[in-house]
Amino acid sequence: MADEVNRAAFVELQARMIETKGKIKQLQAQTRSKESEKKRAYLTLEELRQLPDDTNTYKTIGKVFILEPRSVLMNEQEQKLNDSETAIASMQTSEEYLEKQLAEVENNIRELLQQDPGLMRQILSMTVQ
Known part of the structure; x- marks a missing residue:
């Protein structure tokens, strides 16, 4: 019975990982x-900064070019x-959180396998076949 519980826990941890x-x-x-x-x-902003203020600038919308003041385009960029x-x-904060979660799951798997050496043998025998 304990083997089944450990096996189920392992499968759940593996799925989470x-x-x-x-x-x-x-x-x-x-x-x-991003x-x-x-x-x-x-890069677009840097190019716009080099242009004189009275330069005609255009914004693309699909296949259409619309005349826009340089300042509007700079603000958008x-x-x-x-x-x-x-x-x-x-996203970096989220990635760090997920990395911590992954490390925690890996540690849980490691602990589970150390607690039940028979489970590790079962898993290894399943992957070898």
Whole structure:
């Protein structure tokens, strides 16, 4: 009976570990996306700063280009830059939390396997077959 309880606990911990690793990978992909968005906004902003104030600037909306004042475009790019930085910081905090959760689950699995050496043999025999 204890073997079944330990086996069920192991399966549950393993599922949590796989789920947490998936969330971490997803968060890392979102972070990379936000970092590239931030870089694009920064580079666009730097180019806009070099232009004289009276330069005609255009904003793209789909396939359409709309004449916009330089200051409006600069404000939009600054807002994108700030939003990206905020999102990246939030994602990094979430990733750190998930990493701690993953470490906790791994420790729980390790403790479970140390408490029940028979469970480890069962698991190893299942993976070898």
